[in-house]
Amino acid sequence: MDVKVPDIGDFTDVPVIEIHVKAGDTVNAEDPLVTLESDKATMDVPAPSPGTVQEVLVNLNDTVSEGSTLLTLEETGATGDEPSAGGAGAGDASADPDSGSGPEAAEASPVAAAGPAADDTPSEGTDPAEAIDLERVRELWPSVVERLRESGSELLSTLLEAARPVALDVEDAVLKVGFPPAAAFNKRKAEAAEARDRFAEALRATVGERLRPVFVLLEPDDEQAVPEAEILSPEELIERFKSEFDAEEVEVSEEAKQAEPREATG
Amino acid sequence: VDIDAVETEEWLEALDAVVEHDGPRRAHDLVERVIERARMRGAAIEHVGPTPYVNTIPREDEPPLPGDPALERRVRSLMRWNAIAMVLRANAESSELGGHIASYQSAALLYEIGFNHFWHAPSESHGGDLIYIQGHSSPGIYARAYLEGRLTEEQLDGFRQEVSRPGGLSSYPHPWLMPDFWQFPIVSMGLGPIMAIYQARFMRYLTDRGLLDVTGRKVWCFLGDGETDEPESLGSIALAGREELDNLVFVVNCNLQRLDGPVRGNGKIIQELETIFRGAGWRVIKVIWGDRWDPLLEADTDGLLVRRMEEAVDGEYQTYKARDGAFVREKFFGKYPELAQRVAGMSDEEIWDLNRGGHDARKVYAAYAAAQASKVPTVILAKTIKGYGMGVAGEGQMITHQQKKMNEEALFAFRDRFELDISDDDVREVAYHRPPDDSPEIRYLQERRSALGGYLPSRRRRVEKALDVPPLETFEGQLEGTADREISTTMAFVRVLAALLRDKEMGPRVVPIVADESRTFGMEGMFRQLGIYSHVGQLYEPEDAGQLMFYREDREGQVLQEGITEAGAISAWIAASTSYSNHAVQMVPFYIFYSMFGFQRVGDLAWAAGDSRARGFLIGGTSGRTTLNGEGLQHEDGHSHVLASTVPNCVSYDPAYAYELAVIVHEGLRRMIGEQEDVYYYLTVMNENYRHPPLPEGAEEGILRGMHRVREIEGAKVRLLGSGTILREVEAAAELLASDFEIPADVWSVTSYTELRREGLRHDRAARLHPDAEQESPWVTRCLGDSSAPVVAASDYLKAQPDGVRAWVPARFDVLGTDGFGRSDYRRHLRRFFEVDRHHVAVAALHALAAEGELEPSVVADAIARYEIDADAPDPALS
Numbered sequence A: 001m002d003v004k005v006p007d008i009g010d011f012t013d014v015p016v017i018e019i020h021v022k023a024g025d026t027v028n029a030e031d032p033l034v035t036l037e038s039d040k041a042t043m044d045v046p047a048p049s050p051g052t053v054q055e056v057l058v059n060l061n062d063t064v065s066e067g068s069t070l071l072t073l074e075e076t077g078a079t080g081d082e083p084s085a086g087g088a089g090a091g092d093a094s095a096d097p098d099s100g101s102g103p104e105a106a107e108a109s110p111v112a113a114a115g116p117a118a119d120d121t122p123s124e125g126t127d128p129a130e131a132i133d134l135e136r137v138r139e140l141w142p143s144v145v146e147r148l149r150e151s152g153s154e155l156l157s158t159l160l161e162a163a164r165p166v167a168l169d170v171e172d173a174v175l176k177v178g179f180p181p182a183a184a185f186n187k188r189k190a191e192a193a194e195a196r197d198r199f200a201e202a203l204r205a206t207v208g209e210r211l212r213p214v215f216v217l218l219e220p221d222d223e224q225a226v227p228e229a230e231i232l233s234p235e236e237l238i239e240r241f242k243s244e245f246d247a248e249e250v251e252v253s254e255e256a257k258q259a260e261p262r263e264a265t266g
Numbered sequence B: 001v002d003i004d005a006v007e008t009e010e011w012l013e014a015l016d017a018v019v020e021h022d023g024p025r026r027a028h029d030l031v032e033r034v035i036e037r038a039r040m041r042g043a044a045i046e047h048v049g050p051t052p053y054v055n056t057i058p059r060e061d062e063p064p065l066p067g068d069p070a071l072e073r074r075v076r077s078l079m080r081w082n083a084i085a086m087v088l089r090a091n092a093e094s095s096e097l098g099g100h101i102a103s104y105q106s107a108a109l110l111y112e113i114g115f116n117h118f119w120h121a122p123s124e125s126h127g128g129d130l131i132y133i134q135g136h137s138s139p140g141i142y143a144r145a146y147l148e149g150r151l152t153e154e155q156l157d158g159f160r161q162e163v164s165r166p167g168g169l170s171s172y173p174h175p176w177l178m179p180d181f182w183q184f185p186i187v188s189m190g191l192g193p194i195m196a197i198y199q200a201r202f203m204r205y206l207t208d209r210g211l212l213d214v215t216g217r218k219v220w221c222f223l224g225d226g227e228t229d230e231p232e233s234l235g236s237i238a239l240a241g242r243e244e245l246d247n248l249v250f251v252v253n254c255n256l257q258r259l260d261g262p263v264r265g266n267g268k269i270i271q272e273l274e275t276i277f278r279g280a281g282w283r284v285i286k287v288i289w290g291d292r293w294d295p296l297l298e299a300d301t302d303g304l305l306v307r308r309m310e311e312a313v314d315g316e317y318q319t320y321k322a323r324d325g326a327f328v329r330e331k332f333f334g335k336y337p338e339l340a341q342r343v344a345g346m347s348d349e350e351i352w353d354l355n356r357g358g359h360d361a362r363k364v365y366a367a368y369a370a371a372q373a374s375k376v377p378t379v380i381l382a383k384t385i386k387g388y389g390m391g392v393a394g395e396g397q398m399i400t401h402q403q404k405k406m407n408e409e410a411l412f413a414f415r416d417r418f419e420l421d422i423s424d425d426d427v428r429e430v431a432y433h434r435p436p437d438d439s440p441e442i443r444y445l446q447e448r449r450s451a452l453g454g455y456l457p458s459r460r461r462r463v464e465k466a467l468d469v470p471p472l473e474t475f476e477g478q479l480e481g482t483a484d485r486e487i488s489t490t491m492a493f494v495r496v497l498a499a500l501l502r503d504k505e506m507g508p509r510v511v512p513i514v515a516d517e518s519r520t521f522g523m524e525g526m527f528r529q530l531g532i533y534s535h536v537g538q539l540y541e542p543e544d545a546g547q548l549m550f551y552r553e554d555r556e557g558q559v560l561q562e563g564i565t566e567a568g569a570i571s572a573w574i575a576a577s578t579s580y581s582n583h584a585v586q587m588v589p590f591y592i593f594y595s596m597f598g599f600q601r602v603g604d605l606a607w608a609a610g611d612s613r614a615r616g617f618l619i620g621g622t623s624g625r626t627t628l629n630g631e632g633l634q635h636e637d638g639h640s641h642v643l644a645s646t647v648p649n650c651v652s653y654d655p656a657y658a659y660e661l662a663v664i665v666h667e668g669l670r671r672m673i674g675e676q677e678d679v680y681y682y683l684t685v686m687n688e689n690y691r692h693p694p695l696p697e698g699a700e701e702g703i704l705r706g707m708h709r710v711r712e713i714e715g716a717k718v719r720l721l722g723s724g725t726i727l728r729e730v731e732a733a734a735e736l737l738a739s740d741f742e743i744p745a746d747v748w749s750v751t752s753y754t755e756l757r758r759e760g761l762r763h764d765r766a767a768r769l770h771p772d773a774e775q776e777s778p779w780v781t782r783c784l785g786d787s788s789a790p791v792v793a794a795s796d797y798l799k800a801q802p803d804g805v806r807a808w809v810p811a812r813f814d815v816l817g818t819d820g821f822g823r824s825d826y827r828r829h830l831r832r833f834f835e836v837d838r839h840h841v842a843v844a845a846l847h848a849l850a851a852e853g854e855l856e857p858s859v860v861a862d863a864i865a866r867y868e869i870d871a872d873a874p875d876p877a878l879s
Helices: A103-107 A110-131 A134-150 A154-161 A181-191 A193-207 A220-225 A234-248 A250-265 B005-040 B069-090 B102-117 B135-148 B153-157 B191-208 B231-235 B237-242 B269-279 B291-298 B304-311 B314-322 B325-331 B337-342 B348-352 B361-373 B408-417 B424-429 B440-451 B472-479 B489-501 B525-530 B566-577 B599-611 B640-644 B658-674 B700-705 B726-741 B753-769 B779-784 B827-833 B838-851 B857-866
Strands: A002-004 A014-019 A032-037 A042-046 A051-056 A069-075 A164-169 A174-179 A212-217 B130-132 B219-224 B248-254 B283-287 B378-383 B510-514 B588-594 B617-621 B650-653 B680-684 B707-711 B718-722 B745-750 B791-794 B813-816
Touching (some): A154 A181, A174 A181, A181 A212, A193 A212, B069 B361, B069 B440, B102 B440, B130 B191, B135 B153, B135 B440, B191 B231, B191 B248, B191 B566, B248 B269, B248 B361, B269 B378, B304 B337, B314 B325, B599 B680, B640 B680, B640 B753, B650 B753, B658 B680, B718 B726
Parallel strands (some): A174 A212, B248 B378, B718 B745, B791 B813
Antiparallel strands (some): A002 A069, A014 A032, A032 A042
16 A cells, blocks of 8 residues: 555645655554654654555655655555555465554464464354355444444444445455545544454454454545445445545534434433 | 421421431432432522531441550550650750641641551552651651661751751651652642642553553642642642542641641631532542540531531631630530530530540541542541640640740640650650560551551662663764754754654653643654553544544553643653652653743742652753744743752753754763663753754763863864854854954853853862862863963853853853843844844954954944944843
8 A cells, every 4th residue: 555644734845854664664553654844843654554665655855745655565464455465475374354453463473363363264154154245244334333332332333433344355254344534543443452352242243253353444546446236225325425424524524423412312 | 588487397307307217328319319400490509518517427437446546546645755855855955956846746646547557668569658748747757767666866866957967857858868768858838739649640640551550559648728728739639530540648637727827717728628629529538526526416416516616717616725625615615505505514624525536546547448448539638736735835826836845844744645654754854765676565566567568658769670771873863963954952852752762661661741832842743653641541533633643642642741730740740750769660751841931930849859859851842032032021931041050950951953962861861760860851942943963073071061162263262152042143153253353263062051060169169178189170161271262152041051150261251141031023133132143242252352452442343333233222131
């Protein structure tokens, strides 16, 4: 994936004053990649997800602005779904289900991380695996969110309202959950180990299948790449519009926020 | 006006029935519900004021007193006696030394219940409680240490005589003076409470960040009722309530008196404090009446006694205890014949013996036990008698606070009252009294402390294994210069901090602290990277969630964002910078603030930090009278370095370049963290952007000692000294002198006049006291001693700074500075106004040369004209 300069507020044309990585380096989510400097502040641009740096596209003292591409990163754990990754053979081995869950996970050997998970899947998944597909998971998505809310994880359920399942790898039992581009905050919060566990549990209880969630941030391109094999139900459509407006239209999201608690408490 | 007395009576009867059948708690709940409903229906019921003027804990809820109360009383009496003896003996010759008897006598039980039953010393099984002992009670704490065998009689005789008596005891708790004993310097009123609050919060921070498990440890802070009038005392209690700091207990010794007179002669301090603390979310436990009042209160079915208790004001309560039983009968009970009737069967002596809660072991124990179990911060308001037991020598009298005399008669009365086994001769001599080690008293005392893990207070001087300090190269980015990039030293500082945060060992120990203003200092990048500490995490999505540097609060956040409270922020810094001692966890705190609101605003806490042996960095941001140019008089700091120089163990610098800053921070880490030296650092950083050269080879020593040469010219006719941003004006002045007057000038960067001066003073002292020994010249002399060319200094601070090294400058020395009130304008105008710009520096240099006969005076006049300096401009020092 291309790592770009995120929203850095009012600043444009700021120099790159430090580059912390080089091609071939592996990074964890939130590791600093480069440091930018405005006339008042310096800011580290962090890795959006764990992966391997493919190419650094800026030099020291280059000036950049929001949207400038800094480097390309081969994401760990999302390789299979990333067209740009070209499905290199490394894809399977690096399909680390714990992507983004912190340094420990990323530092652990990919083989070790994949091992127990691979054991899990066949033992209880062979039959039901046929029963679930992406469409089914999408149908059940509101229930998953609702279950989280009912079990006391209100914040998490709110965070996940912005998200939706975008891909399901039945063989590896990996569910890819996409957040709209502006919901990076929600994604990061959902990625916390504890939140991830609770989510996985709600998923298992609702779908009846132990799926390992992988959270990704959708780029506009990705959204087009979302499979549209199934026709969305009106509810899903609304849900999707909501989440997209949530990202772009502040007014709508405010209304939505205000409306929901009333329903919930009424 | 009661419009329907019958209806009122029915309601009240219904309530009585509830109390009778279901108990007072049920009645409480019902009334709460009724009030809630009334509000819902539109009745504007205002806040519920104080609870009745009786104990918060009902008698039936008091737990039984553990241990051996009778023996504890005997031990306590020994403390009382020895505390009095210390003060009397110290003042036997004259009253010059001073000391306080009455405070401890009023608080003895409050301390002893804690020492015997609650307060853990650090041990294998417990990290230790932290006790903020009220300064004026120190004689009692020394008396206890004496009975424990930790202090000798010789040491007690050295009370308030630390100079002439080796091992002498400090007047009040001072870690600087007794580094193995006292932990917290809190005699300056109000500092104890605010430091205790931030200590409790810092302990939770340590736990939430996974650095240290502090479960079960509590902070107990003692304060006086009069002390609560200091803004620092109550100013931060809302933080404790908001954060539900269940590890914090305040004990307010409400003896109703301060030095001059009653705390609230016309009111009731306990009731006032109750409402304030309740409003701030604290559990309030009032301990007003002792157990001898219990039968009277139980018989008070019509509430007349409580009504009388609430009518009487503190000024009256004080007087009652300065007189006798007959007086109390007449003035207190006698107001209502029915009340007088109720005590008719009691003798005057029995009435006199009606005790106050703070002197009743069972009541105090019950309060402490409740505090120990509380889920929110707790304040215990204990009503006591100032000078308890001093009898006619001071009990409850106006002059009690300062009383340091008791005559023989009073001493005999005291001995008899507390049933002390002390001979008449010993009473006359005011001899210390310590029963043998195998006496029941001493054995009990030792057993109790042993059960609680050891002695308190006791201070840890250093951690066993110091953190490794990363090498100077860690700050490479600042050492190699910025080439064409223009940055401020504030930005350089943030980069230094960022580099340190990346260090595997030291990074997690860094505690960035701000009192708001992070964005002013360009530190908002740390919000996201490090997170802002919040015990509850972040319950909302921040408005800027989509941005790189969004406002991220996190339970494991590293940044302490204290909001707009410099007193609070520096208290947090003190907790972090003494963590090595109180928690055996070395932290590396950096508190960055508007330099004007540092030493000037919270100078007493900065002084206490020195006493505390704090180790950490204070960073004065937006410093320099002309460098922070738009903010005007109240913000533009030209004197914090003068104030910082007053703290003996504060090492201060005013660096100009990023490499200087990096070298200084590294040295600070080496000394404070690596070598565990008890100093702290004050650095000023600025917000003016300019290019930074690389570290000149071999410059480190000069940077650290206070000055180094940044421009060296063969045959320099004048030497120019500059500091901070003004160094750049000075460098420009050297160029002007060369281009306009062909005068070669050396330029020195003076990083610290304070360090240069301190070294000069050390040198002079050594030379004076060791006239036969050869002394190495101080650094400033060594730097400037190879020539007699005049020296001109300019900085963004008071002229007093460079003036401080005048004695060691072996040449004519002219000084420019920013004395006067600041104001707003462009930097170049302000520097012209304060006469520290390049032109004024050049003119000052020419003037010095003319005065030395090196130039014609007309040259100076020419320069003044050439640089368009208004020679008749008002003096900035007072305009």
